[in-house]
Amino acid sequence: xxxxxKVEDLTKRYESGFTALEGVDxxxxxxxxxxxxxxxxxxxxxxxxxxCGITMPTSGSVSVGGYDTVRDFxxxxxxxxxxxxxxxxxxxxxxxxxxxxxxxxxxxxxxxxFVDDLLRKLSLIDKRDTKVKELSGGMxxxxxxxxxxxxxPRVLFLDxxxxxxxxxxxxDMWDIVAELKxxxxxxxxxxxYIEEAEAIADRIAVxxxxxxxxVENKADLMTRLGAKELRIELAEPVDAIPDSLARExxxxxxxxxxxxxxxxxxxxxxxxxxxxxxxxxxxxxxxxLQTKQSSLEEIFVGLVHQADAAPAKEPAA
Amino acid sequence: xxxxxxxxxxxxxxxxxxxxxxxSFISPVVSTSLYFVVFGAAIGSRIEEVxxxxxxxxxxxxxxxxxVMQQATSNASFGIYFPKFIGTIYEHLSAPIDxxxxxxxxxxxxxxxxxxxxxxILITAGFFVDLQIQNWPAMIxxxxxxxxxxxxxxxxxxxxxxxxEQLQLIPLLVITPLVFLGGSFYSISMxxxxxxxVAYFNPVVYLVSGFRWSFFGMSDVPVLISLGAIAxxxxxxxxxxxWIFRTGWRLRQ
Ligand SMILES: Nc1ncnc2c1ncn2[C@@H]1O[C@H](COP(=O)(O)OP(=O)(O)OP(=O)(O)O)[C@@H](O)[C@H]1O
Ligand SMILES: [Mg+2]
Numbered sequence: 001x002x003x004x005x006k007v008e009d010l011t012k013r014y015e016s017g018f019t020a021l022e023g024v025d026x027x028x029x030x031x032x033x034x035x036x037x038x039x040x041x042x043x044x045x046x047x048x049x050x051x052c053g054i055t056m057p058t059s060g061s062v063s064v065g066g067y068d069t070v071r072d073f074x075x076x077x078x079x080x081x082x083x084x085x086x087x088x089x090x091x092x093x094x095x096x097x098x099x100x101x102x103x104x105x106x107x108x109x110x111x112x113x114f115v116d117d118l119l120r121k122l123s124l125i126d127k128r129d130t131k132v133k134e135l136s137g138g139m140x141x142x143x144x145x146x147x148x149x150x151x152x153p154r155v156l157f158l159d160x161x162x163x164x165x166x167x168x169x170x171x172d173m174w175d176i177v178a179e180l181k182x183x184x185x186x187x188x189x190x191x192x193y194i195e196e197a198e199a200i201a202d203r204i205a206v207x208x209x210x211x212x213x214x215v216e217n218k219a220d221l222m223t224r225l226g227a228k229e230l231r232i233e234l235a236e237p238v239d240a241i242p243d244s245l246a247r248e249x250x251x252x253x254x255x256x257x258x259x260x261x262x263x264x265x266x267x268x269x270x271x272x273x274x275x276x277x278x279x280x281x282x283x284x285x286x287x288x289l290q291t292k293q294s295s296l297e298e299i300f301v302g303l304v305h306q307a308d309a310a311p312a313k314e315p316a317a
Numbered sequence: 318x319x320x321x322x323x324x325x326x327x328x329x330x331x332x333x334x335x336x337x338x339x340x341s342f343i344s345p346v347v348s349t350s351l352y353f354v355v356f357g358a359a360i361g362s363r364i365e366e367v368x369x370x371x372x373x374x375x376x377x378x379x380x381x382x383x384x385v386m387q388q389a390t391s392n393a394s395f396g397i398y399f400p401k402f403i404g405t406i407y408e409h410l411s412a413p414i415d416x417x418x419x420x421x422x423x424x425x426x427x428x429x430x431x432x433x434x435x436x437x438i439l440i441t442a443g444f445f446v447d448l449q450i451q452n453w454p455a456m457i458x459x460x461x462x463x464x465x466x467x468x469x470x471x472x473x474x475x476x477x478x479x480x481x482e483q484l485q486l487i488p489l490l491v492i493t494p495l496v497f498l499g500g501s502f503y504s505i506s507m508x509x510x511x512x513x514x515v516a517y518f519n520p521v522v523y524l525v526s527g528f529r530w531s532f533f534g535m536s537d538v539p540v541l542i543s544l545g546a547i548a549x550x551x552x553x554x555x556x557x558x559x560w561i562f563r564t565g566w567r568l569r570q
Contacts, residue, residue, distance in 0.1 A: 014570060015570060052410075052411040053410055053411050053569075054407055054410045054411055054569065054570075055569060055570045056565055056569050056570070073413065074319070074413040074414075074415075075413070076413075077411060077412060077413040078413045080411065082407070082411050084404075084407050086404055088403055088404030088405045088407065089403075089405065090399075090400075090403065090405055091403075092333075092336070093329075093332075097329070097332065100325070101325050101326075101328075101329045102408060103325075104321045104322060104324060104325025104326075104328075105321075105322045105325050105326070105408060105409065105412040105414065106321075106322070106412055106413060107319040107320075107321045107322055107413055107414075108321060109321055147408070
């Protein structure tokens with residue numbers, strides 16, 4: 001199936017001369033949730049803005065639903081809804097008026113039933129005729145989502161939808177995203193909360209300094225890059241690791257009550273069987289065993305550091 | 318063409334106008350009345366007639382033009398500057414619309430407001446002086462074209478402006494002087510010859526003159542030239558707006 005969003009060799013240089021995106025390639029499949037992760041200033045908002053038509057690409061191309069976002073901008077943009085990072089709403093306008101405005105702007109005729117339904121789903125129906133300036137921050141963010149969904153888009157961009165939002169509302173937001181996915185809407189979200197990507201995304205893209213470092217299925221990414229940790233609780237504390245056990249990846253916990261073994265799930269031999277056999281041979285009594293997978297956060301921090309350590313490629317002058 | 322988008326922008330802008338309807342209504346009524354008191358009574362008692370028309374009646378077309386031009390410019394410039402200022406412009410930029418839809422929506426709304434105010438002034442003036450309008454179609458055409466062309470100008474100013482000072486700058490520094498010097502309250506023929514020549518470089522002269530012709534059948538410049546001037550002015554504004562949206566100047570980075 002052709003990707004619903006296709007970004008090819010996209011470069012964005014701002015008027016200031018700063019290159020915010022460089023040779024970005026990205027394909028997004030219909031119906032998936034993809035999370036864009038990256039540190040501040042990585043280029044996440046720039047990428048979204050360029051796909052949505054707010055900034056112009058310097059070179060490269062973007063298509064949405066097969067329509068080029070520059071040549072066929074009307075058809076391409078018709079499919080897109082955008083929730084921007086900054087909350088920008090006209091303060092004196094009523095909630096329903098600003099949602100109706102968005103719907104009209106995207107070429108749809110008024111539909112009171114649809115808009116009221118949307119407000120109901122976003123728990124805004126009580127605020128239907130309230131002025132935006134009288135809403136709380138979380139409510140305003142939901143108004144932005146209502147505006148983005150007002151024209152029934154197929155692709156939704158959420159630029160940090162849960163920044164500064166309390167735990168409960170964040171869970172609400174995840175439910176909204178899950179429901180949209182169930183309706184077949186493709187969702188691209190950026191976030192600084194890795195547990196958020198871990199909780200809702202199908203795929204993860206990591207971007208740093210305007211380049212995509214990796215795009216991968218979330219589960220694959222976690223197993224591929226994920227080192228696992230085996231914690232062996234000992235019945236009796238020891239002072240040092242016996243020589244017969246010494247091997248790469250094995251350490252003694254500071255209190256001497258546990259051995260910690262880090263192994264790679266990718267390798268053919270994890271060395272666990274061997275380790276356990278050696279433990280028995282050494283006469284150590286085990287109290288408990290635990291394994292733990294590294295979180296996306298650890299993977300992410302590792303990746304960005306790795307990219308920083310790699311020598312920067314200077315373009316030929 | 319995205320008709321729903323035009324309607325959405327137009328209605329949204331008009332809603333802002335209707336929220337402050339009383340203000341929109343009162344200020345032109347009060348200022349027109351003041352002009353009549355000051356110019357009509359004080360000056361009019363010295364200048365009895367201008368080319369056969371009582372001075373009070375003579376200044377009505379100029380008064381209307383003055384307010385319409387100011388209102389059209391400030392409404393349109395504010396209309397597009399405000400979303401830029403508060404950041405809601407992202408929605409216009411990401412919507413499936415082109416410059417034509419945005420321009421028709423914003424300029425249409427600003428022109429409608431200016432037209433409303435022009436009509437209010439005309440009616441208010443009717444209470445002070447005996448007005449006769451010789452050529453209704455020409456009067457309406459001049460009024461509407463002026464509303465549109467100055468709304469276009471305001472729209473361009475609103476896109477250009479980077480802050481509120483700049484937003485006020487052109488109306489204050491350029492439009493108001495041009496209108497006052499444009500024969501709103503006097504006939505160009507009353508000026509010394511050297512100043513008459515200078516006056517003909519002022520585009521507003523052509524608009525006021527044509528508008529006044531539709532009332533009294535007399536003008537400083539031939540009415541067809543006036544019509545050509547305003548049509549040319551409108552076309553120029555449209556061309557600039559088209560260029561702005563093609564290049565994304567001051568809107569898209
Ligand atoms: N209008 C602009 N002109 C010049 N540089 C810009 C402009 N907008 C963004 N940048 C720069 O481009 C880079 C990427 O910015 P962008 O907003 O895309 O980052 P981001 O990944 O969204 O960051 P954050 O997580 O903080 O939102 C930054 O270095 C930023 O300073
Ligand atoms: Mg951002």
